[in-house]
Amino acid sequence: MFKLNKRIITILLSVMVLSTFLFMAFSASGSSQTATSYSYNGTAPKYVFMFIGDGMSFAQINSAEAYLGKAYYEDKKVDVRRLNFSNFPVAGACTTFDATSFCPDSASTATSLSTGYKTHSGTINMDVTKQVKYKTITEMVKEKGYKVGVISSVSIDHATPAAYYAHQPSRSNYYDIALEMANSNFDFFGGGGLLQPKGKAGDQADVLELATKNGFKVVTNKDEILGLNNTSGRVIAMNSVLDSSKALPYEIDREKSDLSLADFTRKGIEVLNNPKGFFLMVEGGKIDWACHANDAGTTIHETLAFEKAVNEAIEFYNQHQSETLIIVTGDHETGGLSIGFAGTGYSTYFDKISHQNKSYAEFDSVIKEYVSKTSKDNAKLEDLLPDIKAAFGLITSKDKDAEIMSDMVLTEYETQRLRAALAQSIVPKSDRKYTDEEKVLYGGYEPLSVTLTHILNNKAGIAWTSYSHTGVPLPVFAKGKGESLFVGYYDNTDVFKKLSSILKLN
Numbered sequence: 001m002f003k004l005n006k007r008i009i010t011i012l013l014s015v016m017v018l019s020t021f022l023f024m025a026f027s028a029s030g031s032s033q034t035a036t037s038y039s040y041n042g043t044a045p046k047y048v049f050m051f052i053g054d055g056m057s058f059a060q061i062n063s064a065e066a067y068l069g070k071a072y073y074e075d076k077k078v079d080v081r082r083l084n085f086s087n088f089p090v091a092g093a094c095t096t097f098d099a100t101s102f103c104p105d106s107a108s109t110a111t112s113l114s115t116g117y118k119t120h121s122g123t124i125n126m127d128v129t130k131q132v133k134y135k136t137i138t139e140m141v142k143e144k145g146y147k148v149g150v151i152s153s154v155s156i157d158h159a160t161p162a163a164y165y166a167h168q169p170s171r172s173n174y175y176d177i178a179l180e181m182a183n184s185n186f187d188f189f190g191g192g193g194l195l196q197p198k199g200k201a202g203d204q205a206d207v208l209e210l211a212t213k214n215g216f217k218v219v220t221n222k223d224e225i226l227g228l229n230n231t232s233g234r235v236i237a238m239n240s241v242l243d244s245s246k247a248l249p250y251e252i253d254r255e256k257s258d259l260s261l262a263d264f265t266r267k268g269i270e271v272l273n274n275p276k277g278f279f280l281m282v283e284g285g286k287i288d289w290a291c292h293a294n295d296a297g298t299t300i301h302e303t304l305a306f307e308k309a310v311n312e313a314i315e316f317y318n319q320h321q322s323e324t325l326i327i328v329t330g331d332h333e334t335g336g337l338s339i340g341f342a343g344t345g346y347s348t349y350f351d352k353i354s355h356q357n358k359s360y361a362e363f364d365s366v367i368k369e370y371v372s373k374t375s376k377d378n379a380k381l382e383d384l385l386p387d388i389k390a391a392f393g394l395i396t397s398k399d400k401d402a403e404i405m406s407d408m409v410l411t412e413y414e415t416q417r418l419r420a421a422l423a424q425s426i427v428p429k430s431d432r433k434y435t436d437e438e439k440v441l442y443g444g445y446e447p448l449s450v451t452l453t454h455i456l457n458n459k460a461g462i463a464w465t466s467y468s469h470t471g472v473p474l475p476v477f478a479k480g481k482g483e484s485l486f487v488g489y490y491d492n493t494d495v496f497k498k499l500s501s502i503l504k505l506n
């Protein structure tokens with residue numbers, strides 16, 4: 001009898017303890033607060049790198065790793081080659097939603113990373129009423145004596161770089177953003193150019209002249225950029241080779257003699273290097289653009305160019321291990337990229353991506369050239385097959401290499417899709433009338449180019465779900481002083497909070 005009572009008491013006690021635990025667990029899960037640590041007892045790192053792969057989440061990173069691992073296919077062994085930053089000692093993950101959307105933009109997400117606040121998509125470092133300006137981490141460290149650098153492969157007035165120096169109700173205020181750069185007390189701006197250096201109508205004071213008056217050295221020539229060092233003073237360095245959006249060319253299209261994102265990162269480090277320390281933000285901005293266009297080959301090459309830029313920071317870290325922190329993350333995912341496709345099931349063929357040697361954007365130029373000399377009634381896919389083979393490796397069964405490149409032969413279904421896409425590409429953009437299905441097939445892109453990348457990507461076992469940003473979480477990789485705070489699953493605003501704790505900013 002006594003024994004039984006003892007057992008009942010034990011069971012009752014266990015139930016009570018368990019329900020207390022469950023209550024605590026459910027209370028925690030019902031809150032939007034994440035259980036993450038901001039407490040840091042060490043001294044602040046002197047050198048801080050913040051790398052942001054725009055549009056880069058797990059699938060972008062892992063598809064680059066699978067692409068690099070493709071050599072193993074030869075002996076049928078699947079493997080990946082890790083990117084340098086996915087090998088960092090610490091990894092965490094963060095959510096990216098903004099004040100009004102689970103599919104946020106770069107303005108609001110970079111605001112969260114640089115100030116710790118949520119805001120509207122399109123807004124840079126201001127609150128949802130667009131009245132209150134938020135102080136950025138770069139302004140805070142500048143006050144502490146650090147030098148500050150901002151680098152991007154897209155134009156330096158674009159949303160992500162702007163979030164590290166500007167405060168604007170709209171990311172489209174390119175001139176006002178550039179004015180904030182010219183009037184800032186920061187030390188290095190590098191990479192792409194400016195979209196509106198003289199205002200929207202081109203009738204306002206030249207921002208670069210103002211910057212020069214304010215003590216910046218403006219350099220746009222490759223040799224001058226390569227000659228920069230820590231005696232150059234405050235610098236704005238813009239690549240001499242820029243696309244129509246004032247961005248560096250896609251890595252897949254870049255002439256090897258032209259400067260890369262890694263070159264700008266190395267120069268940024270050399271200009272900023274000083275005993276009081278520096279904070280350098282580097283954005284791989286065109287990972288996002290390639291993902292919007294659903295072009296996996298170009299995305300992978302952009303991600304690898306970003307990895308090379310990170311390598312410059314790792315080399316610096318190796319010289320200053322006890323004083324350096326490197327963070328690598330994204331701002332949001334773009335394109336809904338997935339490894340795996342309905343048409344290929346459990347199989348992937350990343351080696352097929354290596355046939356691509358032009359971006360969708362370069363192929364758009366090929367189409368433009370063809371359209372300029374071909375009438376609508378005379379256009380036929382056969383005319384473009386040599387260009388398609390050269391750029392994407394895709395061939396028809398009639399091609400002379402059809403036997404040796406059998407895995408690159410277009411199916412009848414794929415060929416039909418290309419014919420339908422060409423029928424749209426041959427029509428001036430303003431005259432194209434899309435069905436609902438065509439809207440999903442082409443988005444806002446050149447129909448033939450986007451159909452080619454879709455087909456090549458799908459053959460490789462890669463698929464896309466959107467031409468926009470998605471709401472999937474991002475990885476956060478950390479290496480160096482304070483790295484342990486970045487373990488766990490938290491929010492993008494926490495990245496700022498952790499950094500400001502490590503840098504003793506609060």
Ligand SMILES: [Zn+2]
Nearest residue numbers: 055288292334
């Ligand atoms: Zn985007």
